[in-house]
Amino acid sequence: MAEAFRWAFIGTGTLAKKVIKEITATGRHAVVSAYSRSRERLEAFCRPYGTYAAESVEDAVSRPDVDGVYISVTNESHYEICRRCLELGKPVLLEKPFTIKAEETERLQALAKSKGLYLSEAMWTWYSDVPNKVLELVRSGRLGKVKDVYMSYSRYSIDYAPRVSDPLLGGGALLDIGIYPITYSYRLFGFPKGIHCNGDIVNGADYSDDIVLDYDGFKVRMDVSIVGTKGEVMIIDGSEGTLMNVDYHYGLPAAVKVGDDVEVIQGDRGYNKEFDAVAFEILEGLTESRFIPMRSTLDCMRILDECRRQMNLVYPFER
Numbered sequence: 001m002a003e004a005f006r007w008a009f010i011g012t013g014t015l016a017k018k019v020i021k022e023i024t025a026t027g028r029h030a031v032v033s034a035y036s037r038s039r040e041r042l043e044a045f046c047r048p049y050g051t052y053a054a055e056s057v058e059d060a061v062s063r064p065d066v067d068g069v070y071i072s073v074t075n076e077s078h079y080e081i082c083r084r085c086l087e088l089g090k091p092v093l094l095e096k097p098f099t100i101k102a103e104e105t106e107r108l109q110a111l112a113k114s115k116g117l118y119l120s121e122a123m124w125t126w127y128s129d130v131p132n133k134v135l136e137l138v139r140s141g142r143l144g145k146v147k148d149v150y151m152s153y154s155r156y157s158i159d160y161a162p163r164v165s166d167p168l169l170g171g172g173a174l175l176d177i178g179i180y181p182i183t184y185s186y187r188l189f190g191f192p193k194g195i196h197c198n199g200d201i202v203n204g205a206d207y208s209d210d211i212v213l214d215y216d217g218f219k220v221r222m223d224v225s226i227v228g229t230k231g232e233v234m235i236i237d238g239s240e241g242t243l244m245n246v247d248y249h250y251g252l253p254a255a256v257k258v259g260d261d262v263e264v265i266q267g268d269r270g271y272n273k274e275f276d277a278v279a280f281e282i283l284e285g286l287t288e289s290r291f292i293p294m295r296s297t298l299d300c301m302r303i304l305d306e307c308r309r310q311m312n313l314v315y316p317f318e319r
Contacts, residue, residue, distance in 0.1 A: 004030040005279035008060045008090070010081055011072035012036040012045035014161060015095070019070070022271045024049055029275055035060040057081060061088045068282050070122070071095060074163045075170030076317060079104040082119075086111050091118035091282045093275075096183075097175045100315065101308075102301035109294050118282045120289035121297045123183055127274040128251025129267020131184065134243065137265070138188050142258060144240030146189075149220040151181040153249070154228030158207070164226055167204035167315050174199070174206050174307055178224040180249040183300050184234070185213055185220045191299050192220070199311035206313055213303075
């Protein structure tokens with residue numbers, strides 16, 4: 001990119017602060033406008049970067065110098081904010097979970113298609129080197145026939161932010177962090193033949209979930225919790241070898257053991273890989289991500305829907 005790609009940020013919370021700091025440091029990206037419901041927080045967010053503190057979503061997005069919009073608001077607002085940005089004619093990178101339910105995802109994708117606009121999920125894991133090398137490894141058959149897969153994302157993160165456990169904000173383990181192992185499994189193995197989910201629901205939000213996805217000849221077992229202590233690990237057992245990856249959603253190194261040989265898969269990660277790729281795709285005139293096709297986002301939302309159905313997890317704003 002000869003010039004910095006110009007973003008409008010909707011949402012200025014913890015994640016947005018990490019992202020803006022990393023991507024603007026390269027000079028390849030600039031955040032020219034931003035909006036938050038909290039004026040005080042918005043101005044504090046914008047001040048170090050010379051970003052325009054907009055009065056509304058429309059004020060932030062409709063500026064002629066905005067090339068794309070990044071949305072990182074609380075879960076229950078994803079659909080409505082994204083819809084408004086698309087209606088204003090801007091490409092959108094929308095944080096996970098894409099929406100609260102698959103029906104909303106379908107509507108947004110149809111709207112983007114009707115307007116010829118780029119729309120993608122901000123699932124940063126799939127822009128990192130290690131997850132893509134793991135995908136190549138599994139597809140190559142080097143591990144042999146997959147026999148069993150275990151994935152945990154189980155940490156005491158309930159105090160990370162109020163949104164994590166607030167049902168009014170679409171909080172809970174499934175949508176906040178369960179989306180990571182579910183998306184990872186989908187990327188490696190496709191849509192499951194069976195979905196089984198049990199959840200521990202407290203005050204209207206799921207705190208812990210046991211999820212099993214059925215595939216031909218093996219299962220993917222998931223422990224997901226915002227009050228757990230099992231940590232984050234993925235283990236893929238194959239007939240010829242085993243892969244182990246700690247903190248897999250960050251794109252940290254993975255260890256592969258085949259016979260007596262042990263290999264460590266490493267690579268770059270971070271928000272720049274994601275934002276660079278998305279900016280190039282938008283500038284190319286693409287309307288769909290090469291890394292995260294719309295079909296994959298919709299399929300993962302359907303898996304989440306089925307888990308919620310089996311847990312009888314209905315948010316107050318859905319009643």
